[in-house]
Amino acid sequence: MTVNYPKKYIFAPLLNKIMEYREIVAVTGLGGLYQLLTTKSDGAIVRNVADKTTKFISARQHNVTPLESIEVYTTGENVRLQEVFKKMLDSAATVTPADPKTTDDKGIKSYFKSIFPEFDDDRVYVSDMKKMLKWFELLKANDLLRFEEPVEETPAETETVAAEAPVAEENTATEEKPKKAAKKKKAETTEEPAADGEAEKPAKKTARKKKTEE
Numbered sequence: 056m057t058v059n060y061p062k063k064y065i066f067a068p069l070l071n072k073i074m075e076y077r078e079i080v081a082v083t084g085l086g087g088l089y090q091l092l093t094t095k096s097d098g099a100i101v102r103n104v105a106d107k108t109t110k111f112i113s114a115r116q117h118n119v120t121p122l123e124s125i126e127v128y129t130t131g132e133n134v135r136l137q138e139v140f141k142k143m144l145d146s147a148a149t150v151t152p153a154d155p156k157t158t159d160d161k162g163i164k165s166y167f168k169s170i171f172p173e174f175d176d177d178r179v180y181v182s183d184m185k186k187m188l189k190w191f192e193l194l195k196a197n198d199l200l201r202f203e204e205p206v207e208e209t210p211a212e213t214e215t216v217a218a219e220a221p222v223a224e225e226n227t228a229t230e231e232k233p234k235k236a237a238k239k240k241k242a243e244t245t246e247e248p249a250a251d252g253e254a255e256k257p258a259k260k261t262a263r264k265k266k267t268e269e
Contacts, residue, residue: 076122076137076199079104081190083118088193091119104197122190129173136187137202139171143191144200146170152192155185163188 080091082101089101098113112119126133143152146169153166160181167174167184176184194200 074104074197074199076194076202078121079123079194079199080119080121081125082112083120084116085112088122088190091121094119104193104199127187128175128178129171130175131173134173139167139174139187140191140194140200141202142170144195153188155188 074090078090079088080101082089088104090104092100092102092109094100097115098111098117099119100109100111101119102109122136125136127136127139150166150170153163155163158166163181163184164176167179168176191200
């Protein structure tokens with residue numbers, strides 16, 4: 056089992072606020088589970104999930120690990136601890152969870168293998184399995200086995216972008232029309248100098264006629 060300790064993991068709910076799974080943490084050196092109320096530079100304030108008592112824990116003596124950040128070894132990729140809790144909850148009607156106090160090591164390993172075949176019992180110690188069983192009982196008793204599902208993006212945004220694309224093409228097509236009209240006008244203006252040149256030729260001929268008559 057691997058754990059992560061977030062130094063800036065901050066929650067500040069009201070004391071009468073309903074607990075949520077994402078707020079639950081394990082504290083080194085203390086048994087049970089706790090709700091993280093707030094963190095300070097020298098420690099944190101937590102509330103015991105079982106008896107609801109509040110206390111300050113020193114950062115020098117204790118490390119805080121959110122259950123949400125704990126991963127469990129499997130024969131494939133690691134899975135979040137909550138995935139194991141889901142399996143335990145779903146199979147509780149048919150497979151009774153092992154009692155960490157009375158069940159032997161072999162029986163505990165057999166239990167996890169029966170509900171989670173991918174569970175890697177070679178890399179997860181029996182002490183960790185017992186801890187998971189205790190946590191499961193505590194979370195279930197306090198209605199904390201409610202997990203937030205990831206929100207999926209709706210395709211509405213992509214449809215809007217696709218609908219706007221043809222509008223841009225129509226605008227570029229209409230902008231080309233004034234350019235063609237401008238070329239026509241330019242062609243008309245080039246013809247005018249030619250007309251002026253023709254008008255000058257008769258004037259030169261009349262001037263020569265007058266000289267011969269004289």
